[in-house]
Amino acid sequence: MRLALVGFGNVGRRFAELLRGPYGRILRRAGVEARVTGIATARHGSAIDARGLSLSRCLRAKSLHPLNRERPIGSTLDFIRRVPADVLLELTTLDPKRGLPAVRHARAALERGLDVITANKGPAACELRPLLALAGRKRRRFLFEGAVMDGTPVFNLVARCLPGVRVLGFRGMLNTTTARILSGMENGTSFEDSLAEMQDEGIAEADPRNDVDGWDAAAKGCAIANALMKAETRPTLVDRVGISEVTADDVRTALRMRTRIRLIVRGERDGRKVSVRVAPEALPLDDPLVASEQDGVLILETDLMGEIGILEGPSGVDQTAYAILSDLMALIESGALLR
Amino acid sequence: MRLALVGFGNVGRRFAELLRGPYGRILRRAGVEARVTGIATARHGSAIDARGLSLSRCLRAKSLHPLNRERPIGSTLDFIRRVPADVLLELTTLDPKRGLPAVRHARAALERGLDVITANKGPAACELRPLLALAGRKRRRFLFEGAVMDGTPVFNLVARCLPGVRVLGFRGMLNTTTARILSGMENGTSFEDSLAEMQDEGIAEADPRNDVDGWDAAAKGCAIANALMKAETRPTLVDRVGISEVTADDVRTALRMRTRIRLIVRGERDGRKVSVRVAPEALPLDDPLVASEQDGVLILETDLMGEIGILEGPSGVDQTAYAILSDLMALIESGALLR
Numbered sequence: 001m002r003l004a005l006v007g008f009g010n011v012g013r014r015f016a017e018l019l020r021g022p023y024g025r026i027l028r029r030a031g032v033e034a035r036v037t038g039i040a041t042a043r044h045g046s047a048i049d050a051r052g053l054s055l056s057r058c059l060r061a062k063s064l065h066p067l068n069r070e071r072p073i074g075s076t077l078d079f080i081r082r083v084p085a086d087v088l089l090e091l092t093t094l095d096p097k098r099g100l101p102a103v104r105h106a107r108a109a110l111e112r113g114l115d116v117i118t119a120n121k122g123p124a125a126c127e128l129r130p131l132l133a134l135a136g137r138k139r140r141r142f143l144f145e146g147a148v149m150d151g152t153p154v155f156n157l158v159a160r161c162l163p164g165v166r167v168l169g170f171r172g173m174l175n176t177t178t179a180r181i182l183s184g185m186e187n188g189t190s191f192e193d194s195l196a197e198m199q200d201e202g203i204a205e206a207d208p209r210n211d212v213d214g215w216d217a218a219a220k221g222c223a224i225a226n227a228l229m230k231a232e233t234r235p236t237l238v239d240r241v242g243i244s245e246v247t248a249d250d251v252r253t254a255l256r257m258r259t260r261i262r263l264i265v266r267g268e269r270d271g272r273k274v275s276v277r278v279a280p281e282a283l284p285l286d287d288p289l290v291a292s293e294q295d296g297v298l299i300l301e302t303d304l305m306g307e308i309g310i311l312e313g314p315s316g317v318d319q320t321a322y323a324i325l326s327d328l329m330a331l332i333e334s335g336a337l338l339r
Numbered sequence: 340m341r342l343a344l345v346g347f348g349n350v351g352r353r354f355a356e357l358l359r360g361p362y363g364r365i366l367r368r369a370g371v372e373a374r375v376t377g378i379a380t381a382r383h384g385s386a387i388d389a390r391g392l393s394l395s396r397c398l399r400a401k402s403l404h405p406l407n408r409e410r411p412i413g414s415t416l417d418f419i420r421r422v423p424a425d426v427l428l429e430l431t432t433l434d435p436k437r438g439l440p441a442v443r444h445a446r447a448a449l450e451r452g453l454d455v456i457t458a459n460k461g462p463a464a465c466e467l468r469p470l471l472a473l474a475g476r477k478r479r480r481f482l483f484e485g486a487v488m489d490g491t492p493v494f495n496l497v498a499r500c501l502p503g504v505r506v507l508g509f510r511g512m513l514n515t516t517t518a519r520i521l522s523g524m525e526n527g528t529s530f531e532d533s534l535a536e537m538q539d540e541g542i543a544e545a546d547p548r549n550d551v552d553g554w555d556a557a558a559k560g561c562a563i564a565n566a567l568m569k570a571e572t573r574p575t576l577v578d579r580v581g582i583s584e585v586t587a588d589d590v591r592t593a594l595r596m597r598t599r600i601r602l603i604v605r606g607e608r609d610g611r612k613v614s615v616r617v618a619p620e621a622l623p624l625d626d627p628l629v630a631s632e633q634d635g636v637l638i639l640e641t642d643l644m645g646e647i648g649i650l651e652g653p654s655g656v657d658q659t660a661y662a663i664l665s666d667l668m669a670l671i672e673s674g675a676l677l678r
Contacts, residue, residue, distance in 0.1 A: 022643065026503030152647055153500035160499040161492035163668040164365030165661075288650055291630040299650070304361065304661050305490055306652050311627055311638070313646025322504075322643050329502040 001027070001332075004038040004083040004114075006076055006105050007091030008058070011119055012039070015089070015321040016055045023325050030332050038083035039064055042092075046073040050084045076101070080108045087331065089324055090118035096210055096219040097235050099126030110134045110142060117327040119146035119320050121216075124223035126234045141331055146323025147223040148174065149296050152312040155227050156330060158300070165302045167228040169268040171289060172298040174220045177204045177211040178243050178263040179293035182280075185251040186260065213242035214263060214278040221265035221276040228300070229267060231274035241279040254282040260290040340366070340671075343377040343422040343453070345415055345444050346430035347397070350458055351378070354428070354660040355394045362664050369671050377422035378403055381431075385412040389423045415440070419447045426670065428663055429457035435549055435558040436574050438465030449473045449481060456666040458485035458659050460555075463562035465573045480670055485662025486562040487513065488635050491651040494566050495669060497639070504641045506567040508607040510628060511637040513559045516543045516550040517582050517602040518632035521619075524590040525599065552581035553602060553617040560604035560615040567639070568606060570613035580618040593621040599629040 005012050015023070019034060027034050035052035045065035047053060053067055061067060073079050080088060088109035090102050099122030106116045106123045110131065118124075123131055124147040135142040148154050158167060173179060177198060184194035195212075198204035210216045218238040225231035243263050254261045259282035267276045283290045288309055289297050296312040312319065344351050354362070358373060366373050374391030384404035386392060392406060400406060412418050419427065427448035429441050438461030445455045445462045449470065457463075462470055463486040474481040487493045497506060512518060516537060523533035534551075537543035549555045557577040564570035582602050593600045598621040606615045622629045627648055628636050635651040651658065 022503070030502075151644055153496060156500040157492060157496065161495040161665065163369070163665060164361070285624065286631045288627060288630045288634060288636075291627045292625045295627060295646075295648070297627075297648075297650075299652070304664075305658055306654060307634075307650075308491055308652070309634070309636075309648075309650030311636075311646075311648030311650060313638070313648070315645060319644055325643075326500065326502060 002037045002085045004085035012091040014317045040079040121147040125219040128226035143327035149312045150319035151322030169301040173289040183293035217265045225267040239277045341376040341424045343424035351430040353656045379418040460486040464558040467565035482666035489658035490661030508640040512628040522632035556604045564606040578616040
């Protein structure tokens, strides 16, 4: 199984490290020897080697260019068209409003007849129906378990463990950066200090607007609505309120009323339309959505099973890398290699 | 697909009702027409009809005997040996300490070459390794998703959505009867009054010792340890403390320290041995295990994915019936019918 990586940041590098260890062993037990035949990056060069790149050299290299065994690689789209691969792993950083450039990469790879796995929420949030239709026409798979809650099963949970169940709606606390800011305010730390602390720890991005203004939560909500409720929505259509106007006073008043304010995303069906909303809400202390600021929690409301929740503990790059492995295993089990 | 039911109480009857409606449609979409060829009960007679019993008549009948089309049926084991079926659905009520009579029924059906699905925790809690070994020898499946948290995926979650992941340990709040008693005590209701209220509602059993003394939690813990951590334990080996000695004073003191007392089950590996413990514990208010007394919560500690939690909202007989459907679908997908 020949893998091509687009993006070689924290997630791509961690995936490569684990592919040399436990992930490689898991794939071999499933009868698959995986090799990475190409890596494209925006700022550290790109390389293609049909016999398989040395991952240890890729992980050490400042630029990938010297490892390239083919004629020089132009744009990322040029890479996607040329790389000798079976599966494209789309691991770039994202504009959550429009899903770019991930959508463009996924589309180009599917057009060419590759299976596509992404750890990005963009494609599922912005363009899921067209991408699934394209994959269907090409008899390829488009998988995106990492779009929401990293490798914690959300999409696979419904597809593989809840046969026949319809998702009627959902509510989630899916953005831990805002949860930590709000939790800090409960304890007297200012909005700005909490944010600066997380930026120091590398948890929050330098530009916090994706989190604070609710774009991240909106994109995750759209991915869930599109994938599990057959919606055709996108982040720009979400009724979205961020947390920038929540004051320390609001947070303390909520606590006095035995509630906590968190940035909550909800999806519900209204006739044929599915709407996604993101807003700060004061929820009772015993709601699982507000239990811990470190955990992401998603509650699915279903027809046959009532409420089912899934919870992701404190997470980092390992959990995102696992999403890719779990999609690779789904690809293998679906017989993608037997075509 | 010919189904035989052993036990026709609340769960069996609800399954039969749903089989006439949504479950039947889900199975037909998967290419399977299911018919019930036999039902055995302890006190309301038994019936076998190779052409398929009329479920509406079974649901209305006071005794099943008049519906029997074969020679008179003796014991349940006689029924299991004779019923013309592909799958046995084991739905009896349970002695959680020894897993009887469910273990005996499962064994007899596997010996005869039937696939077995149980909604009982007994077989998985008391005899999982021998039953799986027997199923392996007979090339049949033994499935038990309903043993813990009803139809909420626990065993299928790990088997189907977390490939390669090892479960290192777990903690759970899996008994909502004790949670409601303790929560009532937080609000000033006595132990006895809470219990009586739940008995009136039909939530707690007339004999509350299975819940209060921790046998129910111990059996669920053993099922999880045996299935997900390859343990070979059983409820009588569990280090088990119930909640009967928890006082109103204890509960209020815990609350003042911003904790709540709940009956918690934990599993952990100690070298080659896996130990399961059940005891009342005071956990911080922001622990997902104590969030709501209505929800069952299980947190798995894993090697590759850190902590993953699964939550079941308020549940009843529908959720247990769904466990059987989900195991039937797993059986169908595993190609059991193609043998």
